[in-house]
């Protein structure tokens with residue numbers, strides 16, 4: 038029994054080592070990813086539910102690891118970037134590249150479409166954030182009102198007393214703010230009144246079972262009522278079916294995003310969409 042126990046322990050130990058080795062490899066690959074131009078941006082349409090037409094594009098980061106054909110999704114590497122601080126330069130690259138893309142599209146005569154860019158907690162807490170935003174605005178010449186930042190409740194709450202000041206500075210430069218994954222944080226709602234936020238995004242968790250779940254419909258109705266009384270607009274995330282879409286519209290939700298309309302698209306396909314400007 039003792040020998041078996043030792044074997045189990047060795048087996049467990051070996052697996053831990055393998056996990057640590059994988060993690061180490063991932064991290065060192067990530068360190069060179071920016072310099073090797075392995076990151077790319079995809080763009081997912083957010084549609085206006087009154088017209089079913091394009092309202093904005095959410096910018097979503099992808100990693101073409103080792104320049105290969107496979108794209109790694111952000112859930113697999115953003116937590117690592119957050120942990121080791123690389124999210125700061127990578128996040129700056131995201132903002133800059135997205136703004137440059139908009140300007141390039143405008144140069145090709147395509148419609149100026151607003152962008153929604155994700156900001157992580159660590160990025161938001163970084164002292165250089167506002168300066169780097171100001172620099173990017175100046176260097177790309179983008180109309181600031183085309184740029185909206187998405188922040189989760191958790192990211193906002195981690196910054197304590199500085200939160201309001203930073204939000205005001207971002208707002209003061211003419212850019213907009215929205216609350217991402219609304220309803221999944223643990224905070225009180227009081228912040229909605231204090232912060233210069235214009236939009237909230239209802240998390241996919243409340244949309245997924247909307248057709249089957251009376252509870253989720255009640256939550257959506259409550260969020261809509263809250264948003265209306267605070268004059269915030271609402272985006273529903275993860276809309277996959279016509280049934281979900283119809284329910285969201287019946288609740289007065291102004292914007293929607295999800296596979297029903299389009300998946301996140303590489304820049305070339307997003308440009309085609311802008312050129313045709315129609316969604317099925």
Ligand code: C2E
Pocket residue numbers: 081096097098110111112115128131155156157217218241274275276277294295296297301
């Ligand atoms: P998020 O901000 O909540 O983004 C929405 C996620 O839902 C995206 O996953 C999108 O592809 C996915 N999605 C959209 N419509 C549907 C749908 O109808 N059904 C389902 N099942 N999923 C849908 P993605 O691209 O894998 O991104 C995951 C998360 O990674 C994002 O969640 C965001 O928190 C983070 N992220 C992505 N890009 C960036 C970035 O540039 N910076 C930072 N800090 N975070 C990012």
Ligand code: CA
Pocket residue numbers: 095155187217
């Ligand atoms: Ca988002």
Ligand code: CA
Pocket residue numbers: 217218238240274
């Ligand atoms: Ca979200």
Ligand code: CA
Pocket residue numbers: 218
């Ligand atoms: Ca999410």
